[in-house]
Amino acid sequence: MWGYLSGFDNDLFGQFDRMRREMDTLFGALSGSAGIRSTTIGTYPAINIGASAKQVDVYVFAPGLDPAKLDISLQQNLLCIAGQRHESLPDGVQLYRRERFNGDFRRVLTLPEDVDPEKVEASYRDGVLHLSVARREEVKPRRIEVK
Amino acid sequence: MSENTVMQTREASALAADRAATPAMLPPVDIFEDPAGLTLKADLPGVSKERLSVAVDQNTLTIEGEAEIPMPEGMEALYADLRSTVFRRSFTLSRELQADRIDAQIQDGVLTLKVPTREESRPRKIEIKVG
Numbered sequence: 001m002w003g004y005l006s007g008f009d010n011d012l013f014g015q016f017d018r019m020r021r022e023m024d025t026l027f028g029a030l031s032g033s034a035g036i037r038s039t040t041i042g043t044y045p046a047i048n049i050g051a052s053a054k055q056v057d058v059y060v061f062a063p064g065l066d067p068a069k070l071d072i073s074l075q076q077n078l079l080c081i082a083g084q085r086h087e088s089l090p091d092g093v094q095l096y097r098r099e100r101f102n103g104d105f106r107r108v109l110t111l112p113e114d115v116d117p118e119k120v121e122a123s124y125r126d127g128v129l130h131l132s133v134a135r136r137e138e139v140k141p142r143r144i145e146v147k
Numbered sequence: 148m149s150e151n152t153v154m155q156t157r158e159a160s161a162l163a164a165d166r167a168a169t170p171a172m173l174p175p176v177d178i179f180e181d182p183a184g185l186t187l188k189a190d191l192p193g194v195s196k197e198r199l200s201v202a203v204d205q206n207t208l209t210i211e212g213e214a215e216i217p218m219p220e221g222m223e224a225l226y227a228d229l230r231s232t233v234f235r236r237s238f239t240l241s242r243e244l245q246a247d248r249i250d251a252q253i254q255d256g257v258l259t260l261k262v263p264t265r266e267e268s269r270p271r272k273i274e275i276k277v278g
Contacts, residue, residue, distance in 0.1 A: 046192075046228035052221045059216060061192035061229060063256030089179055093186075099175035100190055112225070127192040127256015130217065 044085070044101030045129075047109060053141060056111050056133045063127030070129065074117040079131070082106040171235035174210070182270055184263035185244065191234050192256040199253055201260065203246040209237045210258065243268035 045062035062070075064085055071082040084104045089095060111133060119134035177188040191199065193214025200211045214232045240246050243265050250261040 043228065044190075047226070048216075048224070048229055049226040050218060050222040051225050052219045052223065055219065056225075057219065057222060061214075061256075063190045063192040065255065087177075089177075090181065093179040093181045095177075095179045097176055097178040100177045100188060101175070109226070124255075126195050126215070127190070128214070128216070132219075 043107075044105055045081075045107070047081075047107060049109065049111070051112060053135070055135055056115050058109070058111070058129075058131040058133070060107075060129035060131070061127065062129055065124070065127070065129075067124040067129065070124075072122065072129075072131070074111075074115075074120060074133065076117065077111040077113050077115050079109045079111055079133075080106070081109075081129075170231050171211075171233040172229065172231050173236055174212075174234045176236065182264070184261060187238075187258075187260040187262070189234075189236065189258045189260075190256065191253065191258050193232070194234065194253065194256060194258075196253055199251075199258065201249065201251045201258075203240065203249065206240045206242075206246065207237050208240050208246070208249075208260075208262075209235070210260075211235045212258075 045060045047061070048059040050057045050059075058079065060081055062083070062085075064087070065083060069083055071080075073080045082105065085101060087100070087102055112135070114136045115133045116136050117133075121132045123130050174189045174191050176190075177186075179186055189210055191210075191212045191214070193216055194212035195215060198213040198215060200209075202209050202211075212234045214229075214234070216232065240262070245263045245265055248263050252259045
């Protein structure tokens with residue numbers, strides 16, 4: 001029984017590790033130069049952007065939101081995300097810490113110029129809004145045959 | 148303590164040391180208290196129930212979670228506010244809190260912990276008699 005359990009554990013932690021390494025090497029290795037529209041640490045929501053040949057992926061770390069109340073627009077390659085998170089405290093409690101964001105937010109991001117605003121997919125899971133924006137066909141790298 | 152137990156402990160501490168060494172982000176929290184107990188809310192975006200651990204060791208409460216980010220093949224980072232997938236934060240509990248009766252829930256990346264206060268240490272209204 002222990003053998004089975006520890007095997008399972010190892011596999012699970014192995015998967016965590018692999019995933020963490022993937023994300024950490026991907027996003028941790030960015031150079032020190034910050035984007036013109038970037039914000040300071042602790043801003044809500046935090047955003048990561050990744051690009052691959054076919055699409056641009058935007059991850060908006062926005063826990064505790066009602067996705068129906070999010071306002072997302074993409075004009076050319078300018079992505080605008082606005083929303084609100086208002087959480088009121090129960091009456092008569094003693095408050096010790098209030099670090100979590102409370103209020104309205106609006107963030108504007110510049111995506112690569114070749115994104116197609118017509119082809120956007122959005123999903124919200126575990127507090128992460130994931131937007132996939134397709135890149136235009138003509139700019140995808142194409143293999144050139146040498147005759 | 149049997150030999151088996153010792154080995155288990157060692158493995159667990161090695162694992163903890165390994166995980167403690169990884170860079171983690173400090174999740175923002177709200178903490179408030181009412182007569183029934185403490186409530187702690189933490190923002191853990193991308194962390195599902197399966198990847199969350201809430202542990203009490205002695206009187207230290209540790210919250211740890213790993214965000215799961217689905218990424219397509221061959222993706223390159225363009226911009227990142229978050230540079231890690233691990234969230235970790237610890238708090239010291241006090242004696243009147245019932246650490247063995249913590250209730251944890253996570254929804255949409257927000258963890259809510261309820262730590263009840265011991266019945267006998269709940270505040271009592273003190274009547275002032277006018278003589």
